[in-house]
Amino acid sequence: MIYREAGDFKTSYQADSQTFPIKFDRYGYYLVLFAAFLVVPFVIDDYWVNSVFLPFLIYAIAAIGLNILVGYCGQVSLGTGGFMAVGAYACYKLMTAFPDVNIFFLVIVSGAITAVVGALFGLPSLRIKGFYLAVATLAAQFFLVWLFNRVPWFYNYSASGQISAPERTVFGVPVTGAETSAWAPYMFCLVFVFLSAIVARNLTRGSVGRKWMAIRDMDIAAEIIGVDPLKAKLSAFAVSSFFVGIAGALFFGVYLGAIEVGEAFGIDKSFLVLFMVIIGGLGSIFGSFAGAAFLVLLPVLLKNTLVGGLGWPTDLAAHLELVIVGALIIVFLVAEPHGIAQLWRVTKQKLRLWPFPH
């Protein structure tokens, strides 16, 4: 009854095209921001940060990135893991080469480096589509992981072949390394998530986003209205990889601290992020968050109920998780191809009419 736009008249195109046109949504958004920035940091502990919040935030950035490519521009990519690795290794090399530069900027530069690599591997998209493109990006995935494994320069010739993040601070507070308090890495990632979501929203609402969606929906018609497919596709690959690279840098630097590339950024990572995008909702920023939350929280929930609550063995719970995720993906593809975001939209539509649906 309170959720409706009646009486909320828009008198300018600016007001009409705002992100949350319904007042109730707008206040909800402010509330979430308030909670995320001013409540959560004071109440979380290490467990919550490491098992829920950090992976959720970081995967949300990766999912936003992949959603721009797959959901908005319609170019399938299975190279997300590889591009995250690029971000991670770029961040590592930058951290060790420029110890005095603030980590915040290094993460952004890592994203930019990944954008260049992503655009490079996006070149085949100009010739091939669909499954064939997916296979081409799969090549990127395997090549990049192989590269970081085999070329010692990337891991600074360390004996183990691993890379580990040295301690870096923001405003004197350590955000990477072993000596971090729970809230600092959380806030660091939150700022990136916040900025990424806003930038992604801005890019998808304007002319650039329309070019991507035009290419997605019908590339011939897109060309006839003046969209240069080369520029549109490559910019989608670059922007997508930029976000994925930032996610990779944070995943390595802030979340894990030390990684071995094949383990952290293997093909399963590519699929995980792709599933997030599919389950969350293709072509929706909110969907990227929903998908990331879903696939991060589900294992935690299952583990706590099955292992903690029912006392089942850990390996059984782990396998059950795979079964459930697999089944859910099939269910979503069949029943709701537009994912959680669409369910959310339908709910909102119903809510607007409630309690008088006719």
Next chain:
Amino acid sequence: MNQMTEQSYVTEDGRTIGGTLMEMRNISLRFGGVKAITDISFDIREGEIRAIIGPNGAGKSSMLNVISGFYVPQEGEVWFRGEKRPPMRPFEVARQGIARTFQNIALFEGMTVLDNVMTGRLNHMTTGLFSQAIWKGKAEAEELQNREVAEKTIDFLEIQHIRKTPVSRLPYGLKKRVELARALAAQPSLLLLDEPMAGMNVEEKEDMSRFILDVNDEFGTTIALIEHDMGVVMDLSDRVVVMDYGKKIGDGSPDEVRNNQAVIDAYLGVAHD
């Protein structure tokens, strides 16, 4: 047939037809051994409604595809605004101010009507990726400015009520209108319509005819159209090109064409000895 008179003249209903906007010179197009178009020349003058008609398979759509850059003819030249056009990709042609609609609707199904019409404005939107990312300032100003034009087009074609509806949910007739809106939003100097009335009922055809005349009248947009409905073509157009088997068999005013023996033969058939 009228020689290339460069003077402008005024039609009976008071519209001014200017000089040559586009000229096709000896166009030939082949697909392997199939000759789609053989040595066709005609011109399109500024401000006129030019129809291309002919039986099925005459090469009309191929001709339109040559104009919009999908096909590159093996022989012949395309002249636009007094300049010979080098081989171009379709998006470069669009940037010259040539917009078109398709025989089978080619809208962006995943987007709303408004977004579809806004895509027609893409050629007029120039802010880069970084301004777009920041949004506030340049990108937003540009968006609002172009929204204004898009809304005018929406208003003009009377589709305000479906502005926020996803295109995939619209009926056929409205989709055709949205496609016209998208092409119009680009404010083209030449508008190509590929069978704008195919599959419509009488009422929808009348609406569409009215829109085409209004567009031509109000914005002075030059229109080249392909249509099968003879009544519509003869009513709307200033001059008609008739094609058959890839060749031009007639060119002139509707009346001239109607009385042209070759055209009558092509349409009604002729006894072969």
